[in-house]
Amino acid sequence: MTHQFHSTVLREYDIRGIIGETLGTEDAYAIGRGFGTLIARDGGRLVAVGWDGRVSSPMLAEALVKGLNEAGVNVRRVGMGPTPMLYYAEASAEDVDGGIQITGSHNPANYNGFKMVFRGRPFFGADIQTLGRMAAAGDWDSGTGTAEDVDILDAYIDRLLAPLEGIDPQVLSRLKVGWDAGNGAAGPALEKLAARLPGEHHLLFTEVDGEFPNHHPDPTVEANLEDLRALVSAKSLDFGVAFDGDGDRIGAIDGKGRVIWGDQLLMIYAEDLLARRPGATIIADVKASRALFDHVAACGGQPLMWKTGHSLIKSKMKEVSSPLAGEMSGHVFFADEYYGFDDALYAGVRLIAASARLGKSVTELRSAMPQMLNTPEMRFQVDESRKFAAITEVAARLAANESGSPAEVNDTDGVRVTNEDGWWLLRASNTQDVLVARAESDTAEGLERLLAQIDEQLALSGLERGESVGH
Structure with missing residues (x-):
């Protein structure tokens, strides 16, 4: 048995295509069979699987799990949720050897795809091409695996709240924040998180809808932040946070409605972190402002410019033991008190924590940045x-x-x-x-x-x- 992927589907950082045109259940099965084979050959036995809110995600999940099982690997289904919840399922459990999230990320509704983690490291580039070669050759192991459903949402929310421990509850209780889930997969997790956060929280578009009826969930496009901007203005909120379709990229605006771009968010996170970890290496991609690299140095850190791409940044973080990295696209990676993956919900909590610890509002922090x-x-x-x-x-x-x-x-x-x-x-x-x-x-x-x-x-x-x- 062999399989040929469409030429456009196996990409540098992930696997992505158009449902019914370049991507379907046969591809999902082949990905599961190949990935499961690689896990088994590396001595692994268990893979976590999650999916986003797109209409096509459940059918792809079913085929993916079948492929994993028929490669002899067991599956832990964590259900529909943001990509970082799947990363959490892989990183926090010692018995999990890999993870796959079915997600079209910020692409239009008719797209879908796969993001993968292999033994705690990003699975990308040459790894993804290997899946293509294995499928074309039918180089797959055979076996019989099991599948179980495990609800990890509450444990994940517990973990997201950890950065607020030790911060004056009175300071936190005064905060007023707006959140826009964009009808993406992070909606239900955001509802649970906001219910447990101190302060006042106003939520937009938390109902998961794979057609994205309100606006496209890409927070790096300023037009997609208009609803959040209106909410922050109407309710006189301190700041607002927006997510992409699968919750691994963050966008933000301050109390005046100004966008806080990815490199500017990293300036805030770096200032907070370097007060506790002086001399740490902070990584940003080549598209980031000079103001960020200057600010990291001024705060006593070691700025490092690196290649664009979330998988490339994660790999560099491990190599140089960096506790914090980010991209203009809104991927932010924390490895000081977290697992080093990109999690927009966690980044939202860390923005609250940074503002409280630095004793400045997010608007004040944004105003202090050079006007490049x-x-x-x-x-x-x-x-x-x-x-x-x-x-x-x-x-x-x-x-x-x-x-x-x-x-x-x-x-x-x-x-x-x-x-x-x-x-x-x-x-x-x-x-x-x-x-x-x-x-x-x-x-x-x-x-x-x-x-x-x-x-x-x-x-x-x-x-x-x-x-x-x-x-």
């Missing part, structure tokens, strides 16, 4: 066969310093060029046929000059910064 001028993430179509080659060409020209201007070039992930005006970034997406650009400066004139440098490099490679495309 930066572009949004610009994403434009470039042929798959050309995107990495173009970046290599740009890097080579910059190394030869053909323009003669003094600049610092960081090639961690694409090219990030820093000069007297600020910095600009050009990188190839690992998941789409696009190039990603971003620039940041202190002045409008400086930003224009940086954008001109991006355009100049693209033109030299026969490309142009076309109309921006979505994720």
Whole structure:
């Protein structure tokens, strides 16, 4: 028995496709059979499985579990919930050897996919390609596994509340917070969490609906935060928190309705953490503001710029023993008092804790940040066969310093060029046929000059910064 996946489905960080077109139950079975085989060959016996609120998730879960069982592996179904609840099921139980969450993340309703953990580490890149080769060759073990249903929601909520221990209850009781679950999988967990949090909490769209009737659950798109902004304004709340479709990415606004972007959230978390862990290494992706790296250093930490991608960041955290990392996309990873995975509900609680411990409102913390001028993430179509080659060409020209201007070039992930005006970034997406650009400066004139440098490099490679495309 063999299986061939659609060419677009096995991606760098996860497996994702369009239901009925590029992804179906046969794929779910093959993923289970392959992943279960790898777990069994590594001496493992038990895999946790969870799923999000999409219409297609239950049928994919059934096929996935069948594949795992027929590879001889036992399954612990933790049910519908946010991706971090599945991560928690894997990380907190000694007898669990791996985990798979069925989720389309922030993609449209007709998408779905799989995020995986193998023996406590992210399962991505070459691991995912291995599943494809095993399926094509029918390289699967056979056996008979069992499946059980275990409700871990209350234990997970208990764990989420831990950061508030030891903080003055009176300070916490004065807080007023808005939350937007976006009809995603985090809704029921958020309801239970908010019921146990001190202070006043107002919730939006906690009913799970895989069609996302109110707004698309991607908190990095400012338009998706309008309902939360209106709630914070109407109720005079201290701040608001929003989640993506599977609850592993956070978005936030302060009491004035200003967006607190991923790198700005990391500034708050870093300031709080470094007061207790001086000298710690804090990781952020190459798209993050210079203000973040400067702030980490000013607070006594070691800033480290790393590649974009939640799996890549998690792996780097383990390598350098970093207690905190984050991405512009809203993935935030805590490994000081938590398990090192991205959990937006936990990040929301940590924002409450940070504000209370630092003795400043979230609005005050946001107001204290430097007013940098930066572009949004610009994403434009470039042929798959050309995107990495173009970046290599740009890097080579910059190394030869053909323009003669003094600049610092960081090639961690694409090219990030820093000069007297600020910095600009050009990188190839690992998941789409696009190039990603971003620039940041202190002045409008400086930003224009940086954008001109991006355009100049693209033109030299026969490309142009076309109309921006979505994720």
